Amino acid sequence: MKQIADFKLVEKQDFGRSVLLQLRSEMALPDIQPGQFVQVRVAGSPATYLRRPISIHDVDAKQNEITLLVQQVGEGTRHLASANKGDTINMVLPLGNGFSLPGKGEKVLLVGGGIGIAPLYYFAKVLNGKGIRPTLLLGGKSQSDLLRLEDYQRLGETFVTTEDGSLGEKGFVTMHSVWQKQSFDKIYVCGPKPMMKAVAKLAAEKDVCCEVSLENLMACGLGACLCCVEDTVDGHVCVCKEGPVFNTRRLKW
Amino acid sequence: MKQIADFKLVEKQDFGRSVLLQLRSEMALPDIQPGQFVQVRVAGSPATYLRRPISIHDVDAKQNEITLLVQQVGEGTRHLASANKGDTINMVLPLGNGFSLPGKGEKVLLVGGGIGIAPLYYFAKVLNGKGIRPTLLLGGKSQSDLLRLEDYQRLGETFVTTEDGSLGEKGFVTMHSVWQKQSFDKIYVCGPKPMMKAVAKLAAEKDVCCEVSLENLMACGLGACLCCVEDTVDGHVCVCKEGPVFNTRRLKW
Amino acid sequence: MTIDLGRGLVLRNPVMTASGTFGYGEEYTDFVDLAQLGGIIVKGTTLNPREGNPYPRMAETASGMLNCVGLQNKGVQYFIDTIYPRIKDFNTNVLLNLSGSCLDDYVKGAEMVDALDKIPAIELNVSCPNVKQGGMAFGVTTTGISQVVSEVRKVYHKHLMVKLSPNVTNIAEIALAAEAAGADSVSLINTLMGMAIDAEKRRPKLSVITGGLSGACVKPVALRMVWQVAKAVKIPVVGLGGISNATDAVEFMLAGASAIEIGTANFIDPAVSVKVAEGMKAYCERYGFQEITELIGALEC
Amino acid sequence: MTIDLGRGLVLRNPVMTASGTFGYGEEYTDFVDLAQLGGIIVKGTTLNPREGNPYPRMAETASGMLNCVGLQNKGVQYFIDTIYPRIKDFNTNVLLNLSGSCLDDYVKGAEMVDALDKIPAIELNVSCPNVKQGGMAFGVTTTGISQVVSEVRKVYHKHLMVKLSPNVTNIAEIALAAEAAGADSVSLINTLMGMAIDAEKRRPKLSVITGGLSGACVKPVALRMVWQVAKAVKIPVVGLGGISNATDAVEFMLAGASAIEIGTANFIDPAVSVKVAEGMKAYCERYGFQEITELIGALEC
Numbered sequence A, B: 001m002k003q004i005a006d007f008k009l010v011e012k013q014d015f016g017r018s019v020l021l022q023l024r025s026e027m028a029l030p031d032i033q034p035g036q037f038v039q040v041r042v043a044g045s046p047a048t049y050l051r052r053p054i055s056i057h058d059v060d061a062k063q064n065e066i067t068l069l070v071q072q073v074g075e076g077t078r079h080l081a082s083a084n085k086g087d088t089i090n091m092v093l094p095l096g097n098g099f100s101l102p103g104k105g106e107k108v109l110l111v112g113g114g115i116g117i118a119p120l121y122y123f124a125k126v127l128n129g130k131g132i133r134p135t136l137l138l139g140g141k142s143q144s145d146l147l148r149l150e151d152y153q154r155l156g157e158t159f160v161t162t163e164d165g166s167l168g169e170k171g172f173v174t175m176h177s178v179w180q181k182q183s184f185d186k187i188y189v190c191g192p193k194p195m196m197k198a199v200a201k202l203a204a205e206k207d208v209c210c211e212v213s214l215e216n217l218m219a220c221g222l223g224a225c226l227c228c229v230e231d232t233v234d235g236h237v238c239v240c241k242e243g244p245v246f247n248t249r250r251l252k253w
Numbered sequence C, D: 001m002t003i004d005l006g007r008g009l010v011l012r013n014p015v016m017t018a019s020g021t022f023g024y025g026e027e028y029t030d031f032v033d034l035a036q037l038g039g040i041i042v043k044g045t046t047l048n049p050r051e052g053n054p055y056p057r058m059a060e061t062a063s064g065m066l067n068c069v070g071l072q073n074k075g076v077q078y079f080i081d082t083i084y085p086r087i088k089d090f091n092t093n094v095l096l097n098l099s100g101s102c103l104d105d106y107v108k109g110a111e112m113v114d115a116l117d118k119i120p121a122i123e124l125n126v127s128c129p130n131v132k133q134g135g136m137a138f139g140v141t142t143t144g145i146s147q148v149v150s151e152v153r154k155v156y157h158k159h160l161m162v163k164l165s166p167n168v169t170n171i172a173e174i175a176l177a178a179e180a181a182g183a184d185s186v187s188l189i190n191t192l193m194g195m196a197i198d199a200e201k202r203r204p205k206l207s208v209i210t211g212g213l214s215g216a217c218v219k220p221v222a223l224r225m226v227w228q229v230a231k232a233v234k235i236p237v238v239g240l241g242g243i244s245n246a247t248d249a250v251e252f253m254l255a256g257a258s259a260i261e262i263g264t265a266n267f268i269d270p271a272v273s274v275k276v277a278e279g280m281k282a283y284c285e286r287y288g289f290q291e292i293t294e295l296i297g298a299l300e301c
């Protein structure tokens, strides 16, 4: 069941262009699947009329806490990033469908690019809870894009690429040597569209099942307005309701 | 010369429904006459598209400081009242024409109602500087409306009325006994329109020169848009430019 | 709080949700008790299925948004077979918003909907600005609107609400034509035609360049048009356009609306519709109005 | 940054200030170096003096405002005698916005302004929605606009810019009529007709009930209309409506405007006009445009 709830900002960590917002609700949290997202109301930001969709980065069900990892790209996210501890932030959650869980013993690769690493953290944690240690492949423009790297490393073997070579292998995630050295049963990707398309192509070549998390522009986030559609083999479908996670076989990429 | 300047909120005093905002500029302040006002930009308040006109309550030219006394009536003033020390507030100033100075040895009465007491503080201070100790007559609904009473008392003999009788004489300012006991050469009024009209009538009966400070709705504050007009013997004139202070003889009241 | 809009359409309160912004109601049941609403108006439906316009379909604007969904829907028959059974027992009025690209589509669609017991009214969308010949041609001339309304009237026997386009010189004239042709009520406004550009990419933000503007930014225009139309026609007027809270809703009633719809505001607060209904009731109590109908056209000019 | 709008009207950059929002320029000289602007368009002026509408004349709305000033001004003769001498030597183009309530007023007014050396152009306001017969009748029909433009054209020999009303079904048609009747350029949009109500007092917020909507909220509608008109006519188009920063201004140029005007934004930031001019220049440098004219209609659809 979805809810509209006020959260209090209890902790905030500043990573420069991005921030980590730890938010606590008075209400019990609903069940949350990795890959689902929230719609955040950005109060006091005149240019931000609609809510902003943000992936759920982490969940602490016992504390009724949700963590978001937000990159500042425009006025809405800039305003969110300037929230102070104690501020109230209203969210609608949980929205969309999460990643499908891998089968027992399957070898899993999570690929994240830029701020797209956000939903993979909670996903990796849930996988750990199910006894699956995923491999992570995280890419960024440079070292400073790779946030919470040590935390990710704790959840699975983690490889890194940066475009400027400041950390890990130089280049894009699709160029990393791990693709030569290991093989996977399932690949999950979140990041910029060109990067997701490149990984999807690689996965298709290797005939590996691949899920991507899309970030289409949204208005309602509830499947009501039909603004966020992606072209699929079933026609235009709502990313907010049938996604944001899609098996790439379904997409007309 | 008018300027657009960023001010820093250096001190804030909370009076419940009203707040006192002490604001400091990096720039040297222009010359400011008592009765002039500023146009404040209320950032981060989506419902507040236009600036808000606020009287200049006090000036400290040495510190480049201006003080505003703001009553919360809608979203703009509410937002202003919630500003924190250190926040930046942008203002256009000084606007309009102030009160005309009384002649040497004239007996002066300043009448303020509700938040209309705001501009009278700086006016009384300037009068003191010129060796004139005004009489003040301040009215409110109840005791809690009479802000900074002790500070006003320091600037001149101060009489008070409240509608509920919680302080001073019970009733409206026009009913105060001072009208019977003393006579004045000049009366200056700022407050709700019905109150200003009542005082203006009284002054006319006594054949005393009376100036009122109007609070018409404004857009530009510069005499450019012609939105803030008052009906006068010279036709529609801009309150922001030819006022806000008017000699009542000029008004079609 | 009851409002009788005529020909069997009775609302338990004046608040409905606007077509295209509330899905089929199902999307909002976690947030809204539909029994607290006067009615819901489902997605714009056309005789034949439509894929709608390509992505991107929306752009945010100052206090509003543009959309160019383009009437994506699976057609009237799919609605009847698949959706109607799911929603027909909602404890509120379920209205169908019917659109078309030619006269025949409107008539055939209306005929099919006439047979549905639990749909008390059609909202005839002659004003969608997003579709080539998407009814826009009908909605902007008096002859166009006369034609489509009178033809639909012949086959549709329940409450016929006609939704007007604001993209016209004289909205009262259009409303009068709809009334004369047999409309039981008019609703307005649909979206204002607008456009958004990405200055960095030097491209339109919407796939089909222009789209429909909605949200708080359009309220002053909507209010003015409701006022003009309510003065002109005798049938009830349903007001919408930027309503975000109970005060907005009351303003539309004062301007002459008998009921109101809430659109884009549902995206910002999914529970806003019930809050507006409650707030309107509180307003009446505060000012001593016994009946909500006392608000209709109560503006003192 | 130079823009040649034809018939002697050359702007040093595309930024002008909109009529009714910048006084006679004098009100802004503390904030703006007028020499940094392409031009200023002074208050709406009519042949005979007008007191305008009663107070209250404005109401704030979501991302915008309504006004019903109603063309308060002291008439063309007073302008010539008293104001013109004060502002004629401003180091920028000073345009006069001319309005009227009948054909004769327009023609007589234009004739008088034609004699003023330092006024290179008239902006003909056929679209003010605030005055009974205040030009609204001319601005919303092709015959009305043809008539007033062709009559004024006969007596006015300098640049004739015609300002269009957005309160029409087909703006391109109106613009074409203005062009055919001899306009040298068209500017758009004037204000959208709107209304605001005080729900607590149950009264209109404006003295004359309706007024003109302006500010950021109208930008999507203005942009769409500029795009439609620019595609339709051959004369230059001057775009305005909600422009608040350089990005907005660039968007209007991309949509087809040859120059832009800034209105309500002057109230929010009295120095905005020069900032927009600077920002447009920076945009051109950033993207390697040699001439500002390269932006005109450069939208890739």
Ligand SMILES: Cc1cc2nc3c(=O)[nH]c(=O)nc-3n(C[C@H](O)[C@H](O)[C@H](O)COP(=O)(O)OP(=O)(O)OC[C@H]3O[C@@H](n4cnc5c(N)ncnc54)[C@H](O)[C@@H]3O)c2cc1C
Pocket (backbone or CB within 6 Å): A037, A048, A052, A053, A054, A055, A056, A069, A070, A071, A072, A073, A074, A075, A076, A077, A078, A115, A118, A119, A214, A215, A216, A217, A218, A244
């Ligand atoms: C399901 C989903 C999950 C998301 N998860 C996260 C997350 O965990 N962390 C995070 O930082 N961001 C996430 N995003 C993206 C985030 O929603 C946008 O960055 C945000 O809405 C931008 O708002 P703004 O007001 O700051 O920028 P705006 O001023 O609205 O836009 C600034 C620029 O960003 C572009 N932009 C805006 N929204 C999107 C979008 N959805 N996709 C791509 N480009 C966009 C605009 O076109 C514009 O160029 C997610 C988006 C979706 C749909």
Ligand SMILES: Cc1cc2nc3c(=O)[nH]c(=O)nc-3n(C[C@H](O)[C@H](O)[C@H](O)COP(=O)(O)OP(=O)(O)OC[C@H]3O[C@@H](n4cnc5c(N)ncnc54)[C@H](O)[C@@H]3O)c2cc1C
Pocket (backbone or CB within 6 Å): B037, B048, B052, B053, B054, B055, B056, B069, B070, B071, B072, B073, B074, B075, B076, B077, B078, B115, B118, B119, B214, B215, B216, B217, B218, B244
């Ligand atoms: C020259 C001048 C000097 C002023 N000095 C002060 C001052 O020193 N301290 C102070 O607290 N206020 C002062 N005001 C009034 C102040 O400008 C308004 O209270 C403020 O603009 C309201 O903004 P808001 O967003 O809070 O309310 P809104 O949401 O805009 O309005 C709330 C309610 O207040 C009414 N209102 C808004 N503005 C005015 C106004 N100008 N006059 C009367 N009613 C209004 C509205 O009609 C509405 O009913 C002054 C006004 C003027 C013109």
Ligand SMILES: Cc1cc2nc3c(=O)[nH]c(=O)nc-3n(C[C@H](O)[C@H](O)[C@H](O)COP(=O)(O)O)c2cc1C
Pocket (backbone or CB within 6 Å): A225, A226, A227, C018, C019, C020, C021, C043, C044, C045, C067, C069, C071, C097, C125, C128, C163, C189, C190, C191, C213, C214, C215, C216, C218, C240, C241, C242, C243, C261, C262, C263, C264, C265
């Ligand atoms: C995403 C979206 C889709 C819409 N789809 C339809 C539609 O299918 N049929 C229709 O008549 N109106 C449609 N509308 C218009 C709304 O019903 C309403 O008339 C308009 O948005 C103005 O109201 P608002 O400002 O409250 O949103 C749509 C509006 C939006 C925002």
Ligand SMILES: Cc1cc2nc3c(=O)[nH]c(=O)nc-3n(C[C@H](O)[C@H](O)[C@H](O)COP(=O)(O)O)c2cc1C
Pocket (backbone or CB within 6 Å): B225, B226, B227, D018, D019, D020, D021, D043, D044, D045, D067, D069, D071, D097, D125, D128, D163, D189, D190, D191, D213, D214, D215, D216, D218, D240, D241, D242, D243, D261, D262, D263, D264, D265
């Ligand atoms: C207070 C005010 C007064 C105006 N007066 C005039 C006028 O006299 N003549 C005119 O053609 N337009 C007038 N306008 C319209 C503006 O010039 C402009 O067309 C409109 O405001 C849209 O632009 P904006 O959104 O940038 O303000 C006025 C607008 C405002 C807000």
Ligand code: FES
Pocket (backbone or CB within 6 Å): A217, A218, A219, A220, A221, A222, A223, A224, A225, A226, A227, A228, A229, A238, A239, A240, A241
């Ligand atoms: S955002 Fe409205 S349907 Fe997806």
Ligand code: FES
Pocket (backbone or CB within 6 Å): B217, B218, B219, B220, B221, B222, B223, B224, B225, B226, B227, B228, B229, B238, B239, B240, B241
């Ligand atoms: S507020 Fe614009 S003229 Fe006074």
